Amino acid sequence: MCLHSFKMSESIVLYPSPGMGHLVSMMELGKLILHHYPTFSIHVLTFNPPFHTGATAPYMSRIAAEYPAISFHELSLPPNQCATFMDWFLVLKPLVREALESFSRRTPVRAFIMDFFCTSVLEDAEELCIPAYFFFTSAAAFLVLFLYFPELHKQNPGTLKDLDRDLFIPGLPPMPLSVFxxxxQDRSQKLYQWCLHHASRLPRGRGIIINSFHDLEPLGMRALAFEECAPGVPMPLTYCVGPLIAAGDSRNPSESLSWLDTQPAGTVVFLCFGSMGRLSAAQLNEIAVALERSEHRFLWVVRSPPAEGEEMGKRPPEPDLEALLPEGFLKRTAGKGLVVKTWAPQVAVLNHMAVGGFVTHCGWNSLLESVCAGVPMAAWPLYAEQHVNAWLMVGEREMGVAVGAVERGEDGVVGAEAVARLVRELMDSSRSMRVRERVAKLKERAVAALAEGGTSVTSLAELVNAWLEGPPPPPPPPR
Structure with a gap:
């Protein structure tokens, strides 16, 4: 596709949400832009929230060192003005505008790309004549649901959780309320109103950028193309540019990878629950019992369970494995299993030939990483949209990349037998063979999407063309 010429001084501004999952995928978007259009410069607006969101600082330092065209600009959260994370973005609104004005005085800003939780600064970009786009960090199918949420709100004056039927979202199969x-679900809650607010504002952007690819989500893509997500509301164009995943930092030696080197190909089940996923002590015990019973080789990342009354978002301490796991477990499973504390290089682990299956919390980045590695999954969703992701992953009409989802008991804990059954289904069943074949094909199609002429590269070219169609935005008037 022929692109308009542009000057070396033109820039893009990115405004991610501070969570590790949101930050990483937006940085991968920036890297993708620079790979194909290296004359852009990219400014990234960041802030340090008042609680732990993962190891974001070392990650940003590494990106800044490796990509001189990407610069980070930290916004300072005023103390004692943010009761909840929903308040952050409103408090930062004047600082974001000030940063946009500053960038615009130095160089034409061709696009302002913000996380879909950052819609509060939409009007500021419009007033500064900077084209505003939203970056959606989850599935295209979940974007369909999110855009349709205001319509669900209108249709159901009560509380959604009180419904006794499936939800019908245009273009998607009937959705069980249990995964919503x-x-x-509860309109009396502040978080419900917050989601409703953002969902109603997404169509006002110049476009929505999605971290997915067409072959992974044909149903979601079709639903977006038919523009049935927000009845009566004009929809912006969507640009599908994924899969955007981080390669990871392979410079440091890893106990996990060294151990995997000693294991036979395709025999290890990998269990990891995301940068924020923490299970109870009772649940960790059930997993340990299940892994020992299953007799499968395993690599398991364990984080400290949340303490009773613990302050939300507090950085967890390093886990005491001897105290948390059954007595003698580590010795009995030595050689056949490895338990690592807090972190493992997930992308490298998934791409290791020894790994044959992934028990995952169904975060969107983890799902994409597993698909790109060609590794089948078992779904263990924990919070937010992960239950929707799990439903999409397991459904053969949707993605078909996971064998099944966990079965929780009445106390919310997944029993050892249910965990063992899930592991056996992932590693040994006829269903796992079908899923393995499906994921292997999607791995090839993910590579093709990001190759020259692929669907995601073509979509990126259309996006950049949209930025360059008109004259550059004028600089803001002096104050």
């Missing part, structure tokens, strides 16, 4: 995010 808790934050979007």
């Amino acid at each position: 995010p808790d934050s979007m």
Whole structure:
């Protein structure tokens, strides 16, 4: 596709949400832009929230060192003005505008790309004549649901959680209410109103950029193309540019990878629950019992369970494995299993030939990483949209990349037998063979999407062309 010429001084501004999952995928978007259009410069607006969101600082330092065209600009959260994370973005609104004005005085800003939780600064971009786009960090199918949420709100004057039927979202199969995010079920809650607010504002952007690819989500893509997500509301164009995943930092030696080197190909089940996923002590015990019973080789990342009354978002301490796991477990499983504390290089682990299956919390980045590695999954969703992701992953009409989902008991804990059954299904069943074949094909199609002429590269070219169609935005008037 022929692109308009542009000057070396033109820039893009990115405004991610501070969570690790949101930050990483937006940085991968920036890297993708620079790979194909290296004359852009990219400014990234960041802030340090008042609680732990993962190891974001080392990650940003590494990106800044490796990509001189990407610069980070930290916004300072005023103290004692943010009761909840929903308040952050409103408090930062004047600082974001000030940063946009500053960038615009130095160089034409061709696009302002913000996380879909950052819609509060939409008007500021419009007033500064900077084209505003939203970056959606989850599935295209979940974007369909999110855009349709205001319509669900109108149709159901009561509380969604009180319904006794499936939800019908245009273009998607009937959705069980059990997978619908808790934050979007009870209209009396502040978080519900917050989601409703953002969902109603997304169509006002110049476009929505999605971290997915067509072959992974044909149903979601078709639903977006038919523009049935927000009845009566004009929809912006959507640009599908994924899969955007981080390669990871392979410079440091890893106990996990060294151990995997000693294991036979395709025999290890990998269990990891995301940068924020923490299970109870009772649940960790059940997993340990299940892994020992299953007799499968395993690599398991364990984080400290949340303490009773613990302050939300507090950085967890390093886990005491001897105290948390059954007595003698580590010795009995030595050689056949490895338990690592807090972190493992997930992308490298998934791409290791020894790994044959992934028990995952169904975060969107983890799902994409597993698909790109060609590794089948078992779904263990924990919070937010992860239950929707799990439903999409397991459904053969949707993605078909996971064998099944966990079965929780009445106390919310997944029993050892249910965990063992899930592991056996992932590693040994006829269903796992079908899923393995499906994921292997999707791995090839993910590579093709990001190759020259692929669907995601073509979509990126259309996006950049949209930025360059008109004259550059004028600089803001002097104050």
